[in-house]
Amino acid sequence: MDNAELAVLLLLALVGLYSPVAAVSSYIPVLQPVDTRQHQRLALGLFVNVAAIAVVTILVGEPLLELLGLSTAALSATGGIALMIAAVPMMLGKSDDPAAGAGDAAIAPPSTSWRSIVFMPLTFPLTVGGATIAVLISFRAQVTGVTGVLALTVAALAYAAITGLCVYVAGHAGRRLSDRARMILDRVAGILLTAIAATLLASGFTRLVVDVLKAMGVR
Structure with missing residues (x-):
């Protein structure tokens, strides 16, 4: 798999995990006082x-x-597991939305400044969490050289732009999606995430087996 394909997969994984539709609805109660x-x-x-x-x-x-x-192989497999844990409930339509709960609990007081909420809760935990970090590191473990790192960096910047756009949309559009539309889009994201997680798991475990065989002197 070349660097461009890995960068695209990283962007799809981050966007799927982020779930823009769910994120927009989670941002709304936090943005209201701003x-x-x-x-x-x-x-x-x-x-x-x-x-x-x-x-x-x-x-x-x-x-x-x-x-x-x-081991980079072990971390790739771990990233796949982290994605799988998050993706399967989404795919089956059984996921709870922790971001929404965090947003409700972290609603800022009236007339608040944007600076007081931009890092917490908007950046963390609504946008970036442990699974996001695990995915980033696991993909980084699969590339070498400046070109590979640059490709992943571009994908990360694209993801950051999407998150900023979602905040802007949430502030101006409000809750216009029905619960059914949100559920369907979350399931699509879950299917995509599960497929990417399976790819990471297969890649990580394959490299783990190869490393073990090399350590045992098996060619």
Whole structure:
């Protein structure tokens, strides 16, 4: 699998895990106390936060693995497992929306500034969580060289742009999707995520077996 294909898969995995439709509805109660004139700044602030976290994760992922003595194959498999855990309930229509609960619990007080909510709860936990970090590192483990890192960085920046756009849409569109439409789109995202998770698992476990065989001297 070349770098361009991995970058596309990374973007699809991040967007599927993020679930823009669910994210927009989760942002709405948090954005209500913020003046509509600040929504553009808020969207830009979220883009910067997500981009910074994603790029730093991609850049230091491999050195961190070496420091901790972890196998890149094992981490790829772990990323696949993390995706599978999140994706299967979505695909079956049985997932609870933790983001919505977090949003309801973190609604800012009236007349709040966009700066007071841009990192928490908008960036974390509504946009970036543990599964997102795991996916980024697992994909980073599968590329080598500047070209591969650059391809993943472009995908991460595209993902950050999507999150900023979702905030902007949430601030101006409100809740216009029916529950049924949201359920259908979540299931489509779940199917996509499950397929990507299976790819990561197969790749990671295959490389684990090869590494074990090499360590045993088997060619």
